[in-house]
Amino acid sequence: MTMRKFLIMVPAIVLLLIAPDLVVAQNMVSSVETLTEGDPANVGVSNQRLQRVDKMCSQAIEDGQVPGIVALIARKGKIVFHKAYGIADPQTGNDLERDAIFRIASQSKAITATAVMMLWEEGKFRLDDPISKYIPEFANPTVLQRFSYSDTSYSTRPADKEITIRHLLTHTSGIGYGVIDGDERIKMIYQKAGVTDLFTTEPITIEESVRKLAKLPLHHDPGEKYTYSEGLDVLGYFIEIMSGMTFAEFLEARLFKPLGMDDTYFYLPESKYDRLVAVSTRDGNGWINYPVTFYDPAYPKTGAKTFYSGGAGLSSTARDYATFLQMYLNGGQLNGHRILSRTTIDFMMDNQFPNVWPDSDEYYGLAFGVTTEKGASRGANGSKGSFRWGGYFNTQYWADPNEELIGIIMKQTRGPVDDETGWKFNILTYQAIDD
Secondary structure: OOHHHHHHHHHHHHHHHHHHHHHHHHHOOOOOOOOEEOOHHHHOEOHHHHHHHHHHHHHHHHOOOOOEEEEEEEEOOEEEEEEEEEEOOOOOOOEOOOOOEEEOHHHHHHHHHHHHHHHHHOOOOOOOOEHHHOOHHHOOOEEEEEEOOOOOOEEEEEOOOOOEHHHHHHOOOOOOOHHHOOOHHHHHHHHHHOOOOOOOOOOOOHHHHHHHHOOOOEOOOOOOOOOOOOHHHHHHHHHHHHHOOOHHHHHHHHHHHHHOOOOOEOOOOHHHHHHEOOOEEEEOOEEEEOOOOOOOOOOOOOOOOOOOOOOOOOEEOHHHHHHHHHHHHOOOEEOOEEOOOHHHHHHHOOOOOOOOOOOOOEEEOOOOEEEOHHHHHOOOOOOOOOEEEEEOOOEEEEEEOOOOEEEEEEOOEOOOOOOOHHHHHHHHHHOOEOO
16 A cells, blocks of 8 residues: 555544544534434333332322422433323312423523523623622622621631632522521521522512612622522523513523423413412321412512512423433524524533532532543433432422433422432433433
8 A cells, every 4th residue: 555545544544443433433423403203112211111100209299298290201302201190289180281380490590691692692691700890789798707696797818719600500609598507697687688598479570579688798708618599599690681581581682492392480470370289298197388488489470579589480391491401412402593502502511619519419510510430330310411409499490411301290299208209319210211
């Protein structure tokens, strides 16, 4: 063989060797156009093994673990399992339906982060911009030092850096979570300042609450560690500033309507009130409606309806949330609409702060908890790169780009429950894969 022929053949040989890897990489992004119901066998899922999911959910209702469940599984853009179990309301005893609307609470966070990144893609800001550039009250942040329980007075020191948008997205800002915060001092400081932490029926806006919050001390210096926070509420107001729309208007126009998420709202239209699942709590061996505590569980359909909480305010259905997750599995597009670039999603799923959860089965990206190689090797956490989160009222979801798989299990409870459906649903979904 002449040298010239050898040099011509080498690139072709190399291409043949790497071609399978190229095909695999391209297949990691689904080409699904829309999320529809389909035959499990056509997407590599065993209908027989799905019966284990069905049996588990039915048994959980019979055993009194939860009063009701809506479970959904989708693979390769096809919904292969979508069933409802139990009751929607202990007071009425009405059966739970597949299109029931649940308070998704912290599952709102990924939607808020998505909206932030949509505006970032328009070149409106940099992720490492200080938030004080857009909300001046956040300038010169301080960190809590001494605190007096007798009169709630406290002293602070200057933080070593400004809070950035990236810090807010990753819960590393040092901001607290008020009434559900793990530090009693922060709870008391937020309450005294009148910060609205989660849900409210009162006539307050996210702007009013965030501007109060901005003046309060932090747990720690920004970027130092992960502290679950109201940072996504701050970003809800930030979206209003950057878009010139209310947060609710932005999500409806730019995300929910294009994706066909017709049942996702901060506050429900009256025509959908009867589909909202009641929040339940255990009463002996049965269930009752959860009472009014520091919030009114009826907030999605009563009160002033002016507080758009980016961290916890949305209500949705299993199918709507599956649609949102399918957009991510599709590399940022669905229903003929591109929401985000694939490249943006790729880095959103990267480990933004390696010093946070260094030995965990997952790390935190810009919107989700993401399974590490270690987590995948331990089983029941999905493939490396799977992403997930859950909500305050007992809802859970995850999506696996490698398997093109989505799992959503929604319940609606508060208070202590002996609920094993979350981890069992994960295991039983993966065991149904048959390809």
